[in-house]
Amino acid sequence: MVGPSRPQFVLFGSSITQFSFSNGGWGAILADVYARKADIILRGYLSWNSRRAVQVLDQIFPKDAAAQPSLVVVYFGGNDSMGRHTSGLGPHVPFPEYIENMRKIATHLQSLSDKTRIIFLTCPPVNEATIHQTQSKFLTELVRTNELCKAYAEGCVKLCQEIGVKVVDLFTAIQKRDNWMNVCFTDGVHLSAEGSKVVVEEILKVLKEAEWKPSLFWKSLPTEFAEDSPYDLVAADGTRTVNGSDWIIHRDIMWD
Numbered sequence: 001m002v003g004p005s006r007p008q009f010v011l012f013g014s015s016i017t018q019f020s021f022s023n024g025g026w027g028a029i030l031a032d033v034y035a036r037k038a039d040i041i042l043r044g045y046l047s048w049n050s051r052r053a054v055q056v057l058d059q060i061f062p063k064d065a066a067a068q069p070s071l072v073v074v075y076f077g078g079n080d081s082m083g084r085h086t087s088g089l090g091p092h093v094p095f096p097e098y099i100e101n102m103r104k105i106a107t108h109l110q111s112l113s114d115k116t117r118i119i120f121l122t123c124p125p126v127n128e129a130t131i132h133q134t135q136s137k138f139l140t141e142l143v144r145t146n147e148l149c150k151a152y153a154e155g156c157v158k159l160c161q162e163i164g165v166k167v168v169d170l171f172t173a174i175q176k177r178d179n180w181m182n183v184c185f186t187d188g189v190h191l192s193a194e195g196s197k198v199v200v201e202e203i204l205k206v207l208k209e210a211e212w213k214p215s216l217f218w219k220s221l222p223t224e225f226a227e228d229s230p231y232d233l234v235a236a237d238g239t240r241t242v243n244g245s246d247w248i249i250h251r252d253i254m255w256d
């Protein structure tokens with residue numbers, strides 16, 4: 001632990017989470033938005049499904065940890081929703097089990113602390129044509145369809161409504177983007193910088209509207225070491241310094 005302590009936001013999920021700090025990813029954007037306000041902690045695991053996640057919940061989120069996260073953003077479903085392989089191997093998880101696994105994840109996270117908040121992300125859509133074009137010769141055919149993604153996404157939304165967990169419906173949100181199939185993915189599945197912007201917009205919308213106390217919206221959180229200092233940049237009049245701890249002029253998007 002590096003002090004002073006800040007709220008911890010944990011991103012927990014499969015490759016869309018693991019890659020979220022690459023190529024203008026949504027994790028990197030959140031780390032910038034929450035600079036000096038909260039620590040964004042990455043717990044992303046390439047190719048994982050909800051079954052694997054449930055197996056290690058106690059290791060990743062131990063109940064006896066000295067500090068518990070203020071927010072956990074959970075993404076599983078894209079791999080679960082892949083078509084079943086004839087060998088029985090692979091990431092596919094039957095729909096009923098997927099729903100129960102996500103329920104178990106929510107229950108475990110809710111037990112960590114009264115102040116641990118949760119946001120689930122649903123499966124995004126995919127570009128099926130691009131998936132076929134970028135298929136690795138080292139893997140068997142990846143059966144990813146928007147029909148399957150939609151079913152698992154709708155199931156996740158329904159579960160969250162039932163158990164009172166905030167949810168971002170990425171399957172719907174991404175398709176609102178113009179030319180989404182071509183601009184929101186790097187390979188038909190994983191998110192491009194443009195796709196990641198959708199994720200950030202939707203997460204920030206939830207955080208802004210949630211009636212959580214304390215609020216976890218970035219504008220509501222205190223900035224670390226925000227007090228004025230004679231060592232700040234000197235103003236143009238040469239008589240005072242200017243505190244720039246909350247400047248956001250470097251951002252190409254003024255997130256709200």
